[in-house]
Amino acid sequence: MSKRLVSKRPVPPPTAATERPVTRLCLTAVALAFLALFLVLPVIVVFSEALAKGVTVYLETFDDPDARAAIELTLLVVAIAVPLNLVFGVAASWAIAKFEFRGKSLLITLIDLPFSVSPVVSGLIYVLLFGSQGLFGPWLEAHDIKILFALPGIVLATMFVTFPFVARELIPLMQEQGSLDEEAALTLGARGFRIFFTITLPNVAWGLLYGVLLCTARAMGEFGAVSVVSGHIRGVTDTMPLHVEILYNEYNFVAAFAMASLLTLMAVVTLAAKTVLEMHYGDALARTTRI
Amino acid sequence: MDIRIVGVSKAFGRTGALRGLDLEISAGELIALLGPSGSGKTTLLRVIAGLEFPDTGQVYFGNEDATGLAVQERQIGFVFQHYALFKHMTVFDNIAYGLRVRRRGTATEIAARVGELLELVQLTDFAARHPRQLSGGQRQRVALARALAVDPRVLLLDEPFGALDAKIRRDLRRWLRELHDRTGHTTVFVTHDQEEAIELADRVAILNGGRIEQVGTADDIYDRPATAFVMSFVGDTSAIPVGFDGHRPSFEGRAFDTCLLGPHRGPGLFYVRPRDVEVTAPEAAAITGKVRTVHRTATGLRTQISPGTTDTLIEIELDSSAKVKAGSQVGLRFLRGRLFGVRG
Numbered sequence: 229m230s231k232r233l234v235s236k237r238p239v240p241p242p243t244a245a246t247e248r249p250v251t252r253l254c255l256t257a258v259a260l261a262f263l264a265l266f267l268v269l270p271v272i273v274v275f276s277e278a279l280a281k282g283v284t285v286y287l288e289t290f291d292d293p294d295a296r297a298a299i300e301l302t303l304l305v306v307a308i309a310v311p312l313n314l315v316f317g318v319a320a321s322w323a324i325a326k327f328e329f330r331g332k333s334l335l336i337t338l339i340d341l342p343f344s345v346s347p348v349v350s351g352l353i354y355v356l357l358f359g360s361q362g363l364f365g366p367w368l369e370a371h372d373i374k375i376l377f378a379l380p381g382i383v384l385a386t387m388f389v390t391f392p393f394v395a396r397e398l399i400p401l402m403q404e405q406g407s408l409d410e411e412a413a414l415t416l417g418a419r420g421f422r423i424f425f426t427i428t429l430p431n432v433a434w435g436l437l438y439g440v441l442l443c444t445a446r447a448m449g450e451f452g453a454v455s456v457v458s459g460h461i462r463g464v465t466d467t468m469p470l471h472v473e474i475l476y477n478e479y480n481f482v483a484a485f486a487m488a489s490l491l492t493l494m495a496v497v498t499l500a501a502k503t504v505l506e507m508h509y510g511d512a513l514a515r516t517t518r519i
Numbered sequence: 520m521d522i523r524i525v526g527v528s529k530a531f532g533r534t535g536a537l538r539g540l541d542l543e544i545s546a547g548e549l550i551a552l553l554g555p556s557g558s559g560k561t562t563l564l565r566v567i568a569g570l571e572f573p574d575t576g577q578v579y580f581g582n583e584d585a586t587g588l589a590v591q592e593r594q595i596g597f598v599f600q601h602y603a604l605f606k607h608m609t610v611f612d613n614i615a616y617g618l619r620v621r622r623r624g625t626a627t628e629i630a631a632r633v634g635e636l637l638e639l640v641q642l643t644d645f646a647a648r649h650p651r652q653l654s655g656g657q658r659q660r661v662a663l664a665r666a667l668a669v670d671p672r673v674l675l676l677d678e679p680f681g682a683l684d685a686k687i688r689r690d691l692r693r694w695l696r697e698l699h700d701r702t703g704h705t706t707v708f709v710t711h712d713q714e715e716a717i718e719l720a721d722r723v724a725i726l727n728g729g730r731i732e733q734v735g736t737a738d739d740i741y742d743r744p745a746t747a748f749v750m751s752f753v754g755d756t757s758a759i760p761v762g763f764d765g766h767r768p769s770f771e772g773r774a775f776d777t778c779l780l781g782p783h784r785g786p787g788l789f790y791v792r793p794r795d796v797e798v799t800a801p802e803a804a805a806i807t808g809k810v811r812t813v814h815r816t817a818t819g820l821r822t823q824i825s826p827g828t829t830d831t832l833i834e835i836e837l838d839s840s841a842k843v844k845a846g847s848q849v850g851l852r853f854l855r856g857r858l859f860g861v862r863g
Contacts, residue, residue, distance in 0.1 A: 411570055412603035416617035416669060417591045426616075430607040 274492050277485035289483040290490075297463040298471035298487070304379070305467060306447045309386040313443055317394025318436070322428070324395075325402030326410070339395050342388055350388045351456025354381055377459030382467065385453035390446045397439030401432050438502060445498040449491055520581055520672040520705050521546050527566060527576030528729075535562045537573065538729035544673075549699050549706045551716035554726035555752070560709045561677055563726065567707060568675050569593045580672060596666030596704075598676040602658045604650040610637070610661050611646040617669040636664040639698070656687040663695075667702070676708035680715060692719050713753050717741070725749050743781075747859035750790045757796075757833040759826060761789040761858070768858060771827040775805040778855035791856035793821075793836045798843060804850025808833065813845050826851055 247255075279286050289295060320339060324332060342350060356362050358375040368375060375381045409431060413423045429436075451469040458465040466474065468491055475484035522544040529537040537559045544550050552560040565571040567578060569590035577586045585593055605613050614636055618629045637643045640660035650658055659679065666674060679695070680688040696719055699706055710716050716723045717737040724734045725748070732752075733745040744750040751758065761768040763785045767776065770789075777789075801807045808826035815821075820837040833851070837843060 408599055408601065408603040409605060412597070412599060412605070412665075413616070413620075414570070414590045415568060415595060415597040416620055416665070417594075418616075418620045419591060422620065427605060430605075433607075 271492055271496075274485055274488050277481060278489040280485075281482055285482055286486050289486040292483070294463040294466065295471065295483070295487060298466045298468050299490070301379075301382070301466065302448055302468040305382055305386050306444055308383050309390060309447050310440060310444050313387055313391055313394055314436075314440055316391065317398060317439065317443075318429075320395045321398035321402050321432075322424075324399055325405075326407055336399070339392050339399075342390075343392050347389050347450065347452030348456055351385050351453035353388075354384055354457050376457055377461065377465055379465075381457040382454050382465065385457045386447050386450050389450050389453050390443045393443035393446060394436065394439040397435050397442070398432055401435040402428075405431055434505070437505065441498050441502050445495055448494055521579075522567060522673060522705065522707075523577075523579040524563070524567070525577045525579070527563070527573040527578065529559075529562055529566060529571060529573045531562065535559050536729045537562055537566070539576070540726075540729065540731055542724055542731055542734065544705060544707060546705055547703045549696070549708075549719065549721045551720035551723045552707065552709045552726060553713060553716040553723050553753075554711065556711060558726040559729040560711075560726045562729075564675050564677055564707060564709050567673070568595050568597050570597075594669065594672045596669065596671030596674045598659075598662045598666050598674070598679055600678040600681055602650075602662040604658055604661055604665070606650055608649075609646065610642060610648050610650070610653070613650070613661055614665045614668050617665065621669055623669070632668065636668055639667070640664045654687075655683050656691055659683065659691060663698075667704070671704065674704045674706045676706070678710060679708055680710075680712075688715075695719065717753075725752065727752070744857070747788060747790065750857055750859065755793050755834055756790045757793070757831075758788045758790045759829070759831055759833065760787075762786045763858075770806050771829075773805050775853065777853040779858060780855055781857040781859070783858045783860055785858070785860060787858050787860040789853070789856050789858055791833070791853050793834045795854045795856060796833060796835045797852040797854060798822075798824075798835065798837065798841065799850035799852050801848045801850045804852065806851045806853075807848055808851050810843055810845050810847050810849055813843055815839065824849065824851065 290299075320335070323329070324336060355376060357364055358368060358381065359365050360369060360376075362376075375384070409427050410423050413427045418426070449469055450467075451473075454467055455470055455473075458467065458470060460466060460470060460474065462474070468487055472484050472487045472491070475481075475487060522542075524540060524542040524544075527537050527540045535557055540559070540563065542563075552563060554560045562571060566573050569585070569588055569592075573586065577584055579585060580593065605616065608616070611633055614633045615629050618624070618632060623629060623632070633646070634643070637646055640663060642657060642660055642664070645653065645657065645661075650661065653661065663676075663679075680691055683691065692715060708720070717740075720737075722734060722736055723740055725732045725740060727748050733740055733749045735743070735745075740749055740753050744753065747758075750756055759770055761770050762772075763769065764774055767774040768779070768789055769775065806826050808824040811823045811825055811832060813820055813822045816836075818836075819839045820841055820843065822835050822837060822843055823832045824835060825832055843849065
């Protein structure tokens with residue numbers, strides 16, 4: 229009797245997640261081919277073009293003072309824009325997730341605005357505001373303050389475009405966590421800033437780090453908005469992406485791709501950092517969202 | 520520390536509001552706030568804590584008017600329903616948090632105090648763990664130790680055993696009672712579980728619709744319910760609409776004999792406990808009914824009978840040997856019951 233039962237054990241019915249091996253193979257192949265064609269191949273091209281005339285030539289392109297200036301400017305912009313966006317992003321998410329107020333949904337929509345607006349338009353806004361024909365142009369000129377075609381304009385444009393990254397990462401996290409931990413800290417006698425730094429911030433630390441990484445990557449690579457406000461003054465207001473374009477238009481392919489390879493490298497490092505963090509602190513990351 | 524709540528009202532969306540509520544809690548007492556969800560029991564607890572502020576009314580801690588005091592100034596201990604332990608801190612740091620915030624002594628003194636508390640909640644070996652490495656019952660005890668760390672004037676617990684399974688719940692309940700008897704904190708806890716309230720608390724306050732229906736010992740609320748709500752909320756009851764002829768209640772025009780408890784004499788609802796109903800032969804009975812369902816339970820039979828021509832169901836407990844069949848006609852005798860006038 230029992231023998232018969234064993235021998236007649238039915239094959240488990242296919243679930244929604246089990247496909248035939250052929251189907252699985254095809255789907256995987258399509259996905260991989262797509263990735264190779266649109267992501268891996270371009271990266272390879274960037275590096276092969278950059279190294280086309282050998283490592284020495286590749287390295288020499290960075291000796292150019294204009295190239296140096298572009299790299300320094302980009303790092304400076306990132307160093308200003310990212311910390312500011314970090315502060316604003318945390319403040320905005322804190323306000324949205326922990327408090328009820330009028331105009332909250334409007335604020336959430338506004339935070340998303342830079343995502344939906346073309347970066348060129350974002351740049352143009354600053355031209356219309358601070359340009360010599362713009363709203364504040366005459367006043368700025370009278371007081372000899374340069375915003376457009378100078379560092380402040382580039383920083384502003386970069387901040388505008390990268391503003392959503394930190395906030396977007398934090399808002400859902402904070403909303404999910406609610407205010408219970410903060411209330412617990414209140415009952416233990418803690419106040420505003422102490423609660424923020426000992427409870428709220430550690431609770432969202434990993435999400436915050438991820439947001440900052442994304443924000444940094446985007447701030448380094450922003451082209452459109454910066455292009456409009458920078459004025460393309462070589463060695464002065466040229467950021468790395470702008471410099472790539474200039475070099476490329478001058479048919480200086482090795483130098484253009486060398487600069488591009490640096491940007492790509494930065495992006496790869498950012499992604500690698502994120503992956504390593506997730507591998508090592510994956511539980512910690514998940515922990516901040518759950519329990 | 521005595522706590523007096525005087526005429527407290529708090530308007531909220533739709534549920535959980537308080538409507539002119541009074542309550543006195545004596546020092547060292549363990550009192551339960553019991554009520555259905557939306558009755559305002561958690562809101563009341565949060566008002567005492569200072570996490571919510573009443574629209575009207577006062578909260579007194581002893582003789583001090585604490586109504587306007589911020590939560591940090593009230594010196595209360597609060598245990599949240601899901602504990603709200605700080606996930607990124609060890610058990611030790613969780614318990615030490617309040618002591619550090621309030622600057623209660625040097626690092627060594629704080630460590631000593633945390634050590635005492637860990638011993639009190641029997642978690643000495645767990646000081647270096649993180650909350651996620653603890654079981655539900657252990658987390659609960661950490662939350663309690665954290666709340667007790669700052670020597671609260673009153674300990675407030677929101678559904679303290681709500682998230683635990685039945686066995687741990689019973690153990691913790693007994694343990695909390697012992698702890699209370701040892702430390703003597705004035706303790707208020709919220710629960711929707713009447714068994715928990717009755718077993719654990721010195722007194723039980725029953726809330727309904729933002730008001731207190733009755734405050735009393737387990738005997739008071741079970742044997743001398745003040746309102747129809749308390750009668751039906753605590754323990755099983757069935758109710759039938761009755762008239763009154765001056766001496767006896769009557770059901771569908773037929774007066775019946777019973778031992779009437781409580782002060783109300785007049786038409787209204789007649790409430791009866793399942794064990795206070797007997798099934799008799801239908802011929803001689805003043806009230807007859809039709810048996811709807813019969814279930815076997817652990818201790819006997821449980822049957823539902825609809826009396827007279829109504830669809831009202833009366834729950835009755837019988838011996839497992841009783842011969843009652845679904846669909847048959849039986850007589851009903853009410854040994855004792857309680858009359859309440861219909862409100863409004």
